[in-house]
Amino acid sequence: MSSTMGAELDNLRWTPVRTMTGATTWMLRVSTDPAVKPGGVYFLYNPDAEVSAGSFSIGDDVLVRTVHSWGAAVFAPSTTIRRTEVRYGSPADPGAAHVVASVTNGWISDSRVADLQTFTASAGNPAAALTEARRLMNAAVTAGRFAECTEVTSTAGWVKVPGRPANGTATVSASCN
Known part of the structure; x- marks a missing residue:
């Protein structure tokens, strides 16, 4: 686990993503292959609210709810969700899915939204x-x-x-x- 920008990262790293205008924005990417059994998909989950936590980005303009490859699990972290998990399994049964990566936003617990x-x-x-x-x-x-x-x-x-x-x-x- 690492800490950066007030966020605790578990199996995630910051990665630059080129925008359509040629600028660069920073998103989170799963760092290493979680070695899960085939048959599921990767999705974002908010364990505090027990709901989906957003979408993965393909480039900076296409958002998808699930991806089949851990290397495609790239997303912009929410500044309003305390913890976001990347899970592997079925979005219809998130409780049975495996947590393969997570980000915990320390700035939210500090009551500062960055x-x-x-x-x-x-x-x-x-x-x-x-x-x-x-x-x-x-x-x-x-x-x-x-x-x-x-x-x-x-x-x-x-x-x-x-x-x-x-x-x-x-x-x-x-x-x-």
């Missing part, structure tokens, strides 16, 4: 793009959109569009509340 935000920028080089992405994050706080943002990860690199000079691009992912 949200993972992505700030993306372009500039003449990767370092300048990263500075601009951080400026955008700080501007969101200054404008009152969030009380605070804490940087979680950042990436920067070169992007080459045919027929145009290379440009720097950067993404800052932050836990904001």
Whole structure:
């Protein structure tokens, strides 16, 4: 089990997902093969409310309630559910399904609801793009959109569009509340 951004992760890891606009958003992915017997599907479950807890993402624009492969179990964690479990079995009988991964949101037990935000920028080089992405994050706080943002990860690199000079691009992912 690991702890990150106030969340306890069990057999889950953060993974970048490319959006349709070319930006990056961060989601959770099952880390290792849970070695379950064939015949079931993976689904998200909220054990506190005893209900389904959302959908898996295929890219950033297609949501599905179940997936057949553990490698396809990618989802954006809810900021309003204390614990989300990835279960394998039948969604019609969640009590009999096996818990293969889970995320417990520590920020909810702290009565602070945080949200993972992505700030993306372009500039003449990767370092300048990263500075601009951080400026955008700080501007969101200054404008009152969030009380605070804490940087979680950042990436920067070169992007080459045919027929145009290379440009720097950067993404800052932050836990904001």
